[in-house]
Amino acid sequence: MPRAYSIYDVFTDKKLAGNPLAVIFEAEGLSDEAMQAIAREMNLSETVFVLPPNNPAHTAKIRIFTPGRELPFAGHPTVGSAVALAEDKHERNGNTDIDVVSVLEEEVGPVRCAVKLRSDGAGFAEFDLPRKSNSIALPLEKDGIAEALSLNPAQIGFENHQISIWSAGVPFLLVPVHDVATASQIEFDPGLWERAVPFVEGRLASAYVYTRGGVHHHANFHARMFSPDMGIAEDPATGAAVAALSGAIRFYDDLNDGHHSLVVEQGVEMGRPSFIHLHMSVAGGAIATARIGGQAVRIASGTLDV
Numbered sequence: 001m002p003r004a005y006s007i008y009d010v011f012t013d014k015k016l017a018g019n020p021l022a023v024i025f026e027a028e029g030l031s032d033e034a035m036q037a038i039a040r041e042m043n044l045s046e047t048v049f050v051l052p053p054n055n056p057a058h059t060a061k062i063r064i065f066t067p068g069r070e071l072p073f074a075g076h077p078t079v080g081s082a083v084a085l086a087e088d089k090h091e092r093n094g095n096t097d098i099d100v101v102s103v104l105e106e107e108v109g110p111v112r113c114a115v116k117l118r119s120d121g122a123g124f125a126e127f128d129l130p131r132k133s134n135s136i137a138l139p140l141e142k143d144g145i146a147e148a149l150s151l152n153p154a155q156i157g158f159e160n161h162q163i164s165i166w167s168a169g170v171p172f173l174l175v176p177v178h179d180v181a182t183a184s185q186i187e188f189d190p191g192l193w194e195r196a197v198p199f200v201e202g203r204l205a206s207a208y209v210y211t212r213g214g215v216h217h218h219a220n221f222h223a224r225m226f227s228p229d230m231g232i233a234e235d236p237a238t239g240a241a242v243a244a245l246s247g248a249i250r251f252y253d254d255l256n257d258g259h260h261s262l263v264v265e266q267g268v269e270m271g272r273p274s275f276i277h278l279h280m281s282v283a284g285g286a287i288a289t290a291r292i293g294g295q296a297v298r299i300a301s302g303t304l305d306v
Helices: 032-042 075-092 142-148 180-184 190-196 239-253
Strands: 002-010 019-024 046-051 060-065 098-106 109-117 123-128 134-136 164-167 171-176 206-212 221-227 232-235 258-266 274-283 286-305
Touching: 002 075, 019 032, 019 075, 019 286, 032 046, 032 060, 046 075, 060 075, 075 098, 075 109, 075 123, 075 239, 075 286, 134 239, 142 190, 164 239, 171 239, 180 206, 180 221, 206 239, 221 239, 239 258, 239 274, 239 286
Parallel strands: 019 046, 060 098, 171 206, 221 258
Antiparallel strands: 002 019, 002 286, 046 060, 098 109, 109 123, 123 286, 134 164, 164 171, 206 221, 221 232, 258 274, 274 286
8 A cells, every 4th residue: 555655854954964754644554563664664763653643633643663663752753743744734735834733642642742834944843741851760880881982981971960861751861971072972882881771661771962062052952862772873863862851951950940941952973963942941940841842844755655
């Protein structure tokens, strides 16, 4: 059965930058095994399969697969799918400039997205975090983690930021490093990583390395992500990791009550710069609400004959 698909570059307004995403429309009838095989065939960080929603008031149900496994939630598939579905619907109706709210059903739960489409630029979507970031207390070996990243243990940590595990649906082992130069020199060794880090919720923890500042002047943080468990050597943009990072930023930076807008750059070392927008409202010393957003631009469309 022919199935339409599109590929979007997400968390960027430029083609051939950001994090590519495959969106498979009308995925009814595909088995779990077929979805996983298609995701391996696409060989992108994630592939999304669009299904009818369980709740007719919602926009769609989506399932998210990396080349290695299915995820309950991920940021760049959420942003890319929201833009893709809005463009597919409204371009067919002749509307190119529109603001719309959609709800995507993901394994983690319903995710509310605000989408802006403009005829003269990339689409933009932002979503409310389906879960607030929470810390996960497990023993961590700094020396082993440093070795897996080809770093000296003294290069890990900045200000009062320390290695920690946080999750807003998908857990990440967050590794703060001294500066952008340190982040850029990392050579990730998956074998050493597997020996050094714990399993979290039955899965090997993925690495999210971050530091303050960035290559681009508007970036507040610079990051890299590595995940042997997901089958991803390095990811150009990881919204779920930024969702997890929100908790660490609030905790270690001791954010004041109020609204905080931040930009995390990622993918710079891969030649695919991405910009992930994080908005947090803090009340009573805790995150009250948080949103992640970014742009997405379609780069290809076609038909999948499966």
